[in-house]
Amino acid sequence: MATVQQVLDRKGQEVWSIHPRHSVYDAIQKMAEKNIGSLVVLEDDQIVGILTERHYARYVILEGRSSLETPVRDIMVAPVVCVRLDRTIEECMAIMTEKRIRHLPVVDEKRLVGLVSIGDLVKSTIAHQEFTIEQLIHYIQG
DSSP, X not given: OOBHHHHHHHXXXXXXXXXXXXXXXXXHHHHHHHTOSEEEEEETTEEEEEEEHHHHIIIIITTTOOTTTSBGGGTOBOSOOOEETTOBHHHHHHHHHHHTOSEEEEEETTEEEEEEEXXXXXXXXXXXXXXXXXXXXXXXXX
């Protein structure tokens, strides 16, 4: 099975982040601009949390808070579950299922190097299965 490194090699390692003191409005605006569903919260290049659209809905909208006045630190999730580059897609899917999360920051020696989503992992799994099927068809027809 493929590793996180292989997934990042295909999708790229760009990760969008925000500082914990910024407003939730700033975070949601950035997510909308980048067409993404989460931001890693960084302070001094260290991962201190993660913020997703789900957190916004639950901890700002449903609680009647102001997006402009609420800092990211008040609704972000911490500590953050992270994975290394050598983890397999199967291991990541198991982690996501167990923890009920959809995004995993990827670290290399405690440095943020990427982010994988459940969608990235499913896409990679499907590509692997299609390749295997193609190889079997060639073998059978061979």
